[in-house]
Amino acid sequence: MALAASRQQASNRPRLLQAVFDAVQQPDIRKKLLFTAAMLIVFRFIAHIPIPGVDPRRLEDAFNSSTLLGLFNLFSGGALRRVSIAALGVYPYITASIIFQLVTPIFPSLANLQKEGEAGRHRLELYQHWVTVPLCFVQGYAQLVILHQAVGNTAPGAMFNPSFNGTDALVTFTALFSMTAGTLFLVWIGELITENGIGNGISVIIFGGIVAGMPGLVNQLFNSSIGLVAIALLAVLTVVLIAAIVYMQEAVRKIPVQYAKSVFRAGKMYRQAGQSHIPLRVNSAGMIPLIFAFSIVIFPAYIAQFVHDSSSTPWIRSAANFVSDVLSPGGGSGRQGGSPGFYIFVFLLVIGFSFFYTLVVYQQQNLAENLQKQGGFVPGIRPGRPTGEYIMRVLVRITWAGAIFLGVVAVLPYLVTNWFNITSLTISSTGMLIVVGVVLDTMKQLEAQLLMRNYEGFIR
Numbered sequence: 001m002a003l004a005a006s007r008q009q010a011s012n013r014p015r016l017l018q019a020v021f022d023a024v025q026q027p028d029i030r031k032k033l034l035f036t037a038a039m040l041i042v043f044r045f046i047a048h049i050p051i052p053g054v055d056p057r058r059l060e061d062a063f064n065s066s067t068l069l070g071l072f073n074l075f076s077g078g079a080l081r082r083v084s085i086a087a088l089g090v091y092p093y094i095t096a097s098i099i100f101q102l103v104t105p106i107f108p109s110l111a112n113l114q115k116e117g118e119a120g121r122h123r124l125e126l127y128q129h130w131v132t133v134p135l136c137f138v139q140g141y142a143q144l145v146i147l148h149q150a151v152g153n154t155a156p157g158a159m160f161n162p163s164f165n166g167t168d169a170l171v172t173f174t175a176l177f178s179m180t181a182g183t184l185f186l187v188w189i190g191e192l193i194t195e196n197g198i199g200n201g202i203s204v205i206i207f208g209g210i211v212a213g214m215p216g217l218v219n220q221l222f223n224s225s226i227g228l229v230a231i232a233l234l235a236v237l238t239v240v241l242i243a244a245i246v247y248m249q250e251a252v253r254k255i256p257v258q259y260a261k262s263v264f265r266a267g268k269m270y271r272q273a274g275q276s277h278i279p280l281r282v283n284s285a286g287m288i289p290l291i292f293a294f295s296i297v298i299f300p301a302y303i304a305q306f307v308h309d310s311s312s313t314p315w316i317r318s319a320a321n322f323v324s325d326v327l328s329p330g331g332g333s334g335r336q337g338g339s340p341g342f343y344i345f346v347f348l349l350v351i352g353f354s355f356f357y358t359l360v361v362y363q364q365q366n367l368a369e370n371l372q373k374q375g376g377f378v379p380g381i382r383p384g385r386p387t388g389e390y391i392m393r394v395l396v397r398i399t400w401a402g403a404i405f406l407g408v409v410a411v412l413p414y415l416v417t418n419w420f421n422i423t424s425l426t427i428s429s430t431g432m433l434i435v436v437g438v439v440l441d442t443m444k445q446l447e448a449q450l451l452m453r454n455y456e457g458f459i460r
Contacts, residue, residue, distance in 0.1 A: 022450060029198075029449050036197035039189050040208040046086045046182060047209065051175045053160035056082040059151055080143070083159060085182035087143065089209065090202050091291075092135040093187045096128045098288060105364055132187065136180035144175060198449075199442035207438040210431045237416070238432070241409075245436045248405050251282040253398045255391065259376045276376070278367060280395055283402035285357040287433050290410055292357075293349035297342065347407040354403035358395065367391055409433055 023029045050056050059081065080087045104110040104124075113120035144162035151159060160171045190201030197204070222231070254277040304323035307316065368388030377383045381390045 023446055029446070032196065032198045036193050036199065036204065039193050039197065040204070043086070043186060043189060043205055043208055044212060046185065047084050048082060049084050050082055051085055051087070051178045053171045053175065054083040055159070059083065059159070083147065085178045086186055088136055088140055088179050088183045090183065090186050090190060090205050092139050092183055093128065093132045093202065094291065095135055096131040099131065100124060100128055102360060105360070129187070132183065133180060136183050137176050140176045140179040198445055199438065203438045203441065206434055210435055241432060242436060245433055246440065248283050248402060249437060249440055252279040253282065253394060254279055255394060256379055257371065257376045258379055259374065278391070280398060282398045283405065284361060285354045285402065286437060288357050289350045289353035289406055290433065292353040293346050293410065297345050297349060343411040346410050350407045350410045351403040354406055355399055358399050362392070362395055
């Protein structure tokens, strides 16, 4: 009777809650979840340790008034707002990973390492760690310079002058070494999560930082003067955006594939046909085009601002002021949320990088060649080069949908800022894309763990 009642109670639970209950009941899965939570707690502790020479309390006004600083704060997992030793986040490691993904097909030695299996992949990961160190110094110094310029007017004296001259050199070197050590420590935590926890560790670190900033975002929203109607409309827009992100992240174009296999039966060899498909993702580039686009487009405006402040030639100052005004992420000439030119440039770059990254990844996979080696073929298409050209045509067509969607996600903050006259949500769509992607990936891993134990998972 007790067993029947327990089963009846389990059957009455919602599917998602039942899957969560089943996951927690498994000791090994529970251990993975607890380990992931413990590592996130360590990350949040590290994010509150400031580097020498800064006053985090005086930086609040600068971050509340700057879109660029909010963007950097997103990728640092909220640590930049306090200028902590984890202010760079895992972004330099992500940059190194992207660089290696792009240059591996170019250099035969790296391509051979990628084909050597587990040992080759470990060697490539070691190279990525080595490249991460100089990237930390370069990006750390650039970040400190931009931060010092941004807080110069709103919070003077809140941080030191990042320079290698005089007494500031020691403080600058100390800050750079601290930020580099913090990034490498976060990368190590992320790899521990990947090995012993649930989900991709690097993505989980970024996810933890974004989620940690959501309570403050909601508090800013309700303390603003936009009214309850606008807040309700924003809530509806958020739900619609989440649904669209989930739909586009999971959307695939299935290319039918047939395999001819030989079966020995009753002393004779028979040929049988097996059917399968190649799933081509509509958004196979994920969030990488957004990272690329924002990383590139923010620098012209701040280089122009630096030239404007340091040059005494009138026409140079005028040209620099024009570039800074047109491509300003903070909204030149007093505009909120960024200038139209900035987001038009971002939209075009996101589309371009979506195609570029998707095609690079496709070239590395060698789908047509691998399909031919396994005895498979697309019905109506000859194996080999014609199959590769057919898959490329299909991939280009579906990538248009994913690229335009990512472009809309990138410019949505500008539209929301102008519609509702609020700057607290200027980068939330990018963060939402990251959060939804990490949640879906983690759910799939839990789904696989539960299916191995004959439980129903999260995803139908």
